[in-house]
Amino acid sequence: MSSMPPVAPPLRAEPARLDDVIVLTHDVLTVEQACADVAHPSTGATATFVGTTRNNFGGRPVDRLEYEAYAPMAVREIGRVCAVARLKWPGLVGVAVYHRLGVVPVGESSIVIAASSPHRREALEAVAYTIDTVKATVPIWKKEFYGDGTSTFGHHGGGEADGAWKANKEFDPSAVTDALEALGGAGKATASERG
Amino acid sequence: MSSMPPVAPPLRAEPARLDDVIVLTHDVLTVEQACADVAHPSTGATATFVGTTRNNFGGRPVDRLEYEAYAPMAVREIGRVCAVARLKWPGLVGVAVYHRLGVVPVGESSIVIAASSPHRREALEAVAYTIDTVKATVPIWKKEFYGDGTSTFGHHGGGEADGAWKANKEFDPSAVTDALEALGGAGKATASERG
Numbered sequence: 066m067s068s069m070p071p072v073a074p075p076l077r078a079e080p081a082r083l084d085d086v087i088v089l090t091h092d093v094l095t096v097e098q099a100c101a102d103v104a105h106p107s108t109g110a111t112a113t114f115v116g117t118t119r120n121n122f123g124g125r126p127v128d129r130l131e132y133e134a135y136a137p138m139a140v141r142e143i144g145r146v147c148a149v150a151r152l153k154w155p156g157l158v159g160v161a162v163y164h165r166l167g168v169v170p171v172g173e174s175s176i177v178i179a180a181s182s183p184h185r186r187e188a189l190e191a192v193a194y195t196i197d198t199v200k201a202t203v204p205i206w207k208k209e210f211y212g213d214g215t216s217t218f219g220h221h222g223g224g225e226a227d228g229a230w231k232a233n234k235e236f237d238p239s240a241v242t243d244a245l246e247a248l249g250g251a252g253k254a255t256a257s258e259r260g
Numbered sequence: 261m262s263s264m265p266p267v268a269p270p271l272r273a274e275p276a277r278l279d280d281v282i283v284l285t286h287d288v289l290t291v292e293q294a295c296a297d298v299a300h301p302s303t304g305a306t307a308t309f310v311g312t313t314r315n316n317f318g319g320r321p322v323d324r325l326e327y328e329a330y331a332p333m334a335v336r337e338i339g340r341v342c343a344v345a346r347l348k349w350p351g352l353v354g355v356a357v358y359h360r361l362g363v364v365p366v367g368e369s370s371i372v373i374a375a376s377s378p379h380r381r382e383a384l385e386a387v388a389y390t391i392d393t394v395k396a397t398v399p400i401w402k403k404e405f406y407g408d409g410t411s412t413f414g415h416h417g418g419g420e421a422d423g424a425w426k427a428n429k430e431f432d433p434s435a436v437t438d439a440l441e442a443l444g445g446a447g448k449a450t451a452s453e454r455g
Contacts, residue, residue: 097292100310106366109314112307112387115295119304119378171301183314185391192307193384 081107083181085147086161089136094163099179103159110185112192116176118169126212129170134205139164142203145241150180150195152248154187162195164205202241276302278376280342281356284331289358294374298354305380307387311371313364321407324365329400334359337398340436345375345390347443349382357390359400397436 086102096115103111118130147160159181169175176199180191210216281297291310298306313325342355354376364370371394375386405411 095292096295096306096308097290100291104312104367106315109312111291111310111312113291113310114380114384115306115308116380117299117304117306120301172299185309185311189309189384189388189391193388196380196384 081105081158082151083159085144086159086163087140087143087147088161088163089134089139089166090163091165091167094165094174094177096174096177096179099161099163099177102161103179103181105158105181107183108158108181108188109183110188111179111181112185112188113180114176114178114192114196115174116196117174118171120171122209122211127171128210128212129168130175131168131208131210132164132166132175132205133208134164134166134203136166139203139205142238142241143199145245146195146198146202149198149241149244149248150191152245153194154182154191156182156184156187157191158182160191160195162199164199164203166205197235198241198244200235201237276300276353277346278354280339281354281358282335282338282342283356283358284329284334284361285358286360286362289360289369289372291369291372291374294356294358294372297356298374298376300353300376302378303353303376303383304378305383306374306376307380307383308372308374309387309391310369310373311391312369313366315366317404317406322366323405323407324363325370326363326403326405327359327361327370327400328403329359329361329398331361334398334400337433337436338394340440341390341393341397344393344436344439344443345386347440348389349377349386351377351379351382352386353377355386355390357394359394359398361400392430393436393439395430396432399433 083103083105086099094115096113099113100111118127121127143162143164147162150160151157157180159179161177161179163177165173165175176196178192178195178199180188180195182188182191208216278298278300281294289310291308294308295306314322316322338357338359342357345355346352352375354374356372356374358372360368360370371391373387373390373394375383375390377383377386403411
């Protein structure tokens, strides 16, 4: 009998792929949690986007925002955005999207997105695409509370009218459907709801 | 004597501008510190990039990286990159760049960049520009330690030759000088070195 010397297994040509993390929660969001969700030894790049309540909107002082969603639909739509991102940037390893519901005071985060990849271009582009497309396609509703005690309701991206659900300048649900059809697949997402 | 009723001060048309935070350190980097550095009530968007040691390079398993720099020069060059970013995206409120020196094991971060702005486009674009330009223009040197016990030296962006300082494919120090001249200013940066 001859024996062969042991050979180290070759590095996998395909990078790892982590399940998508999609969370709607009433809890405070942290960027470090989203980064931890997408961490993997094969990644050299993690990009994030954090959207926070700022102290003014349309020239008026803002006190706080409040977000509401029909959670199963919002989670499903965010999953579709993640699926498109993975089709557009196949090297993505991890994608995490957290959206807060309820009251979000000035300086706190309403959305945190993280994406990781072996090289930086995919993570950077995927995060920019994801925030743009979540704003355009995910039905999460926003109420603004102004410093003068008034308030307005609106979709995520904001709008014009006072005292009613507002149309969002950016809202275009067909964007993700068209992209999925063009790219030829729906991908897979593992979604959860907390809080 | 007549008296005028008190009038609420108008919101400042110009967004706030925080000093740049530029840190070279042997300590572990955290994305939450960089986000805290650029936080301000007037910002609605924070983008980050985190570069980590990944477990392979050029098909070979990597154990760890080690970074060295002549710190005063590296801090000055990073400050010039930040100055260009602020000229290109005047709405930027905060910019923070942390670079770790010494050994960086697989999964830990060598660079963390954060930028904040009232609206998302400026922060997202500024972070992508800053990582690209730091890679191209800042003299920080890298040594790769492979799983087989060998090592190579090189500039930040990696290179070809074993056992010597490597030329970086991306290294082009004229990039930031040309951009500054084209944009007509050098900006200001507050820099520090720690660790």
